[in-house]
Amino acid sequence: MRIARFMDGKGIVRWGVMEEEEIKETKGLKGPYTGEKYPLKGVRLLAPAEPTKIVCVGKNYVDHIEEMDGEVDQLPKEPGLFLKAPNALADPGEVIPYPHFTNEFHYEGELAVVIAKPMRMVSDEEALNYVLGYTCAFDLTARDAQRKDLQWIRAKSADKFCPLGPWIETDLDPTDLGIKTEVNGQVRQNSRTSLMIFSLKKILSFTSSFMTLLPGDVVLTGTPSGVGELHVGDVAAVTIEGIGTLQISVGH
Template sequence: MKLIRFLPSGSQAPLWGLIDGESVVVTDGPGGDGTSISFPLDSVRLLAPAETPKIVCVGRNYLDHIRELGNDDQNLPAEPGLFLKLPNTLADPGAVVPYPAFTENFHYEGELAAVIGRTMKDVSEEEALGHVLGYSCAVDLTARDRQKSDLQWTRAKSADLFCPLGPWIETELDPAKSRVTTRVNGEVRQDGTTDLMIFPVARVLSYISTFMTLERGDVVLTGTPCGVGELHPGDRVDVTVDGVGTLSVSIGERA
């Protein structure tokens, strides 16, 4: 089932719904019951499918990405390395993200995102996936030079629109058997499978929940495969997660 957050034509009030063929059936919230109201799918504007208080991200979670950074298999992380993106980073499907004025090295990182469906605190790995509403596509946009120069990663990772998300939430997906592909201007740059994750999604969620309560609507970005690279004004980025769909955004002129 595909859940979307959207704007009906001519409206400024976001709604939640589920895709039913060529229509969108309005629901009483993400994953809620359907109502009698529906809209043609091609008449609505898709929004980032989250109203999130926090976005938790895992760094260096794919073995091939670890290797491309110059690390060998003897120096793998012992536990997930986490950082945060703030809610201001959310960007809608189809958004134009201005090239940030404060960086000369703007990068894409295509990722599988998990959207939490119910509160998680001290949840076991075996039970973790039962707390997930569904999965989406994300781009972890990064000012790579500022990631290296700044004391913390706030500017590098949490500037406005640095987390495009969408196009929807897919509730029927096995996160252990998914493929993540990133294309820039139609050229494949990343192509990895989630079985290359050092820490599977269930373990990541369980680990986070040992010290941080994950609430309904929170988003967890689960890491990026190898092939990260630079973006320029005018570029188009497409992130596809098999079984979910494709998220597309463009890079605008320098802000």
């Protein structure tokens, strides 16, 4: 099932389930059907989550550690987490203004998870039972600010630094999915989720051991190698097997 958050022709934000070329409206994220249907061509898809927080995992692919640090002699022993705030969300197809405070604006394509129910102190074995579904994400980063700032608030959590979408896919096994990022039609990242250092089960269980994840919260699972710069006029797209493609562009 594909769950979408969308804006209708009157500017009203709604939730629904996608069926071929239309969306069947629901009362909220997981509510019953209202009986209303909207042609897909007549709506604008929005980021499919309304999180209280966005949890992100850094350095979760060996090849990304190699390209960033140059060595992998000591792999992390537990997931390295940081946060993005909800203001960082951006919609599918959105034009992201090039941030005025950076000269190194980077993309990182990632698999994202949307949480279904409150999650606290959950074991690895039970972790996926708390997942509503999966979607595509960009962890946009001001790399120079990341290097020099005390914390990563500006580098990772500025407005529109977390494009998400195009929808939530609920019927999916996340353990071995192809993930590919293209910039202007050229492949820059090409990997599989099976190559993550920490599995999704481990990431969710570890996070829930000290932080309660709430319905609608989003977890980004890390990026493979191939990260790089974006410039004004660039079009970037991340495609994940079984989900679809999230595309954004960079404006002035």
